[in-house]
Amino acid sequence: MTSMVTGQETNGQARPSRSRGRPRSFDRATALEKALAAFWRHGYEATSVSDLTRIMGIGAPSLYAAFGDKRTLFEEVVRVYTGGHGAFADRALAEEPSARAAVERTLREAAVRYTDPEHPQGCLIAHAATNCTSPEVERLLRERRDxxxxxxxxxxxxxxxxxxxxxxxxxxxxxxxxxxxxxxMSQQARDGAARADLEALAEIAMAIWPRT
Amino acid sequence: MTSMVTGQETNGQARPSRSRGRPRSFDRATALEKALAAFWRHGYEATSVSDLTRIMGIGAPSLYAAFGDKRTLFEEVVRVYTGGHGAFADRALAEEPSARAAVERTLREAAVRYTDPEHPQGCLIAHAATNCTSPEVERLLRERRDxxxxxxxxxxxxxxxxxxxxxxxxxxxxxxxxxxxxxxMSQQARDGAARADLEALAEIAMAIWPRT
DNA sequence: GTTTTAATGTAGCGATCGCTAGAGAACGAC
DNA sequence: GTCGTTCTCTAGCGATCGCTACATTAAAAC
Incomplete structure (x- = not known):
C-alpha cells in the first residue's frame, strides 16, 4: 500500500520497485484524500499550502516533493475526484438506456451525494475554482463542466x-x-438544503422531459 | 475609524450641505460602481484592496476614509447591487399577478441580464462569496439567497x-x-453561455409548472 | 490673513501567501 | 562500517495581503 505507485505520478517516470533513499513517512493516497477534502470544502485559493500541510499532516517540503506545487496537487485532486465521488453522472450516462433515465438517476443520486455528511457538500467541479485568480485553474474546471x-x-x-x-x-x-x-442543487446543498429538499427538486425537474 | 464621524455617508444619509475640510477629490457613487464591478467579476476575496484602489482611481487611505474597511465596502456594494442590477427578481415577484408569471419573467430577464456584456456575467449574490475565508461575508450572501x-x-x-x-x-x-x-443560469453565463442558450433554458424550465 | 477640519499621497506596518535552501535523518548498496 | 540517495525539518525567502501613521494639501470658519 505504501510504495504501490510512489512517485510515478510526480513526474510520470517509473521508479525501481524499491526506492533507494529514505522512505516516505506518510501514505500518499491518504494525504491526497485529505487534500481533496480541503479543496472540496474551501476551494482552490481559499485552501492555503499551510492549511494543506496541517491537514495532510506533513511538512511543506514533503508536500512539494510528493505532489509538485499547489496547482499540480489540485490537478491531481481533480482527477481523483472525477474518478471517484464525481463519477456518478458519467456512470449514469454510460449505463442507463436513455438520456432521460441517465439524467433522472444523476439528479436523484446528486440529491444524496451532495448532502452526504461524510464529505463536503455539493460538487467540487462546480465550486472549487469560483472566484479564482489563476486563469489556468479556473479553466481546468470550466472545461470539465463544458x-x-x-x-x-x-x-x-x-x-x-x-x-x-x-x-x-x-x-x-x-x-x-x-x-x-x-x-x-450543488449550491443549495452548500447553503444547507436537506437531502429530501433536493430529492423533491430532482423529481419535479424531470417533468420537463417529453413523455416517451 | 477614530475620526470616522463622516461615516454618515456610508449609509447614504445626507451630509451638511457643505462639509468643512478638504473636499473629496472623487465621486463616491462612481467609485462605488467601480468596486461593484470588481467584486461582481472576481468575488470578495479575489478582489484585493490594491485592485480596488487601482480600479476606483483612489488611494488606500481615501478608500478607508470613504467606505470603512474592505468588508464594509463589500456590504455597501451588495446593497447597491440588490437595489439595482439584482432587483429584477424581487420586482417580478412584486409586480406579476402570480408566482408562475413572476418566475417566468425572472428567468427570461435573467437570461438577458446574466449575459449582458455591459457588466460581469451572472449574479453577484450567487458567486461573490463562494470559497470565502470570512464566514461573515459568506453568511451575508447566503442569507440573501435564503x-x-x-x-x-x-x-x-x-x-x-x-x-x-x-x-x-x-x-x-x-x-x-x-x-x-x-x-x-448564472453559472452557465459565467462559463460563456450565450443569451439565446439561457433563453431556451428559461423557456423549457417553465414546463414543470402545473397548467392553470 | 490664521485656525480648524478633513481628504490626500507616501511609505510602510505585521501577517500571510506560495515556495525553497540547507542541514540532518533513514533507507539500500557496497 | 562508508557512500549515495531520498525524505524531513527548520528556517526563511520575496511578494502580496488588509490596513494605517504621518505629513501635506485644500477647503470652510474665524
Missing part, C-alpha cells in the same frame, strides 16, 4: 435520432436544464 | 391558497427548482 454539458447534449441528440425522444426536442435546452439543476 | 428562496416559496403557497395553483402543488420543490435554474 465537457459534461457537451456529453449530455450529444447523448440527448442520439436519443432523438434513435426515436427515443420526439423529433422536435430541443436537445441543447434539455441538456442545459439538467446541468443548471445539478449546479443549483 | 431570503429569496423563502420569498418565492411563500408566494407560491399564497397562490396555492388562492386557487391559482392546484391544491397538491409542492411549493417548496417549485421554489427550489426556480432558484436552482436561476443559479445554474
Amino acid at each position: 465537457a459534461s454539458l457537451a456529453a449530455l447534449d450529444a447523448r440527448i441528440r442520439a436519443d432523438v435520432a434513435a426515436g427515443l425522444l420526439p423529433a422536435g426536442t430541443d436537445a441543447a435546452a434539455l441538456a442545459r436544464h439538467a446541468t443548471a439543476v445539478l449546479h443549483g | 431570503a429569496s428562496l423563502a420569498a418565492l416559496d411563500a408566494r407560491i403557497r399564497a397562490d396555492v391558497a388562492a386557487g391559482l395553483l392546484p391544491a397538491g402543488t409542492d411549493a417548496a420543490a417549485l421554489a427550489r427548482h426556480a432558484t436552482a435554474v436561476l443559479h445554474g
Whole structure:
C-alpha cells in the first residue's frame, strides 16, 4: 500500500520497485484524500499550502516533493475526484438506456451525494475554482463542466435520432436544464438544503422531459 | 475609524450641505460602481484592496476614509447591487399577478441580464462569496439567497391558497427548482453561455409548472 | 490673513501567501 | 562500517495581503 505507485505520478517516470533513499513517512493516497477534502470544502485559493500541510499532516517540503506545487496537487485532486465521488453522472450516462433515465438517476443520486455528511457538500467541479485568480485553474474546471454539458447534449441528440425522444426536442435546452439543476442543487446543498429538499427538486425537474 | 464621524455617508444619509475640510477629490457613487464591478467579476476575496484602489482611481487611505474597511465596502456594494442590477427578481415577484408569471419573467430577464456584456456575467449574490475565508461575508450572501428562496416559496403557497395553483402543488420543490435554474443560469453565463442558450433554458424550465 | 477640519499621497506596518535552501535523518548498496 | 540517495525539518525567502501613521494639501470658519 505504501510504495504501490510512489512517485510515478510526480513526474510520470517509473521508479525501481524499491526506492533507494529514505522512505516516505506518510501514505500518499491518504494525504491526497485529505487534500481533496480541503479543496472540496474551501476551494482552490481559499485552501492555503499551510492549511494543506496541517491537514495532510506533513511538512511543506514533503508536500512539494510528493505532489509538485499547489496547482499540480489540485490537478491531481481533480482527477481523483472525477474518478471517484464525481463519477456518478458519467456512470449514469454510460449505463442507463436513455438520456432521460441517465439524467433522472444523476439528479436523484446528486440529491444524496451532495448532502452526504461524510464529505463536503455539493460538487467540487462546480465550486472549487469560483472566484479564482489563476486563469489556468479556473479553466481546468470550466472545461470539465463544458465537457459534461457537451456529453449530455450529444447523448440527448442520439436519443432523438434513435426515436427515443420526439423529433422536435430541443436537445441543447434539455441538456442545459439538467446541468443548471445539478449546479443549483450543488449550491443549495452548500447553503444547507436537506437531502429530501433536493430529492423533491430532482423529481419535479424531470417533468420537463417529453413523455416517451 | 477614530475620526470616522463622516461615516454618515456610508449609509447614504445626507451630509451638511457643505462639509468643512478638504473636499473629496472623487465621486463616491462612481467609485462605488467601480468596486461593484470588481467584486461582481472576481468575488470578495479575489478582489484585493490594491485592485480596488487601482480600479476606483483612489488611494488606500481615501478608500478607508470613504467606505470603512474592505468588508464594509463589500456590504455597501451588495446593497447597491440588490437595489439595482439584482432587483429584477424581487420586482417580478412584486409586480406579476402570480408566482408562475413572476418566475417566468425572472428567468427570461435573467437570461438577458446574466449575459449582458455591459457588466460581469451572472449574479453577484450567487458567486461573490463562494470559497470565502470570512464566514461573515459568506453568511451575508447566503442569507440573501435564503431570503429569496423563502420569498418565492411563500408566494407560491399564497397562490396555492388562492386557487391559482392546484391544491397538491409542492411549493417548496417549485421554489427550489426556480432558484436552482436561476443559479445554474448564472453559472452557465459565467462559463460563456450565450443569451439565446439561457433563453431556451428559461423557456423549457417553465414546463414543470402545473397548467392553470 | 490664521485656525480648524478633513481628504490626500507616501511609505510602510505585521501577517500571510506560495515556495525553497540547507542541514540532518533513514533507507539500500557496497 | 562508508557512500549515495531520498525524505524531513527548520528556517526563511520575496511578494502580496488588509490596513494605517504621518505629513501635506485644500477647503470652510474665524
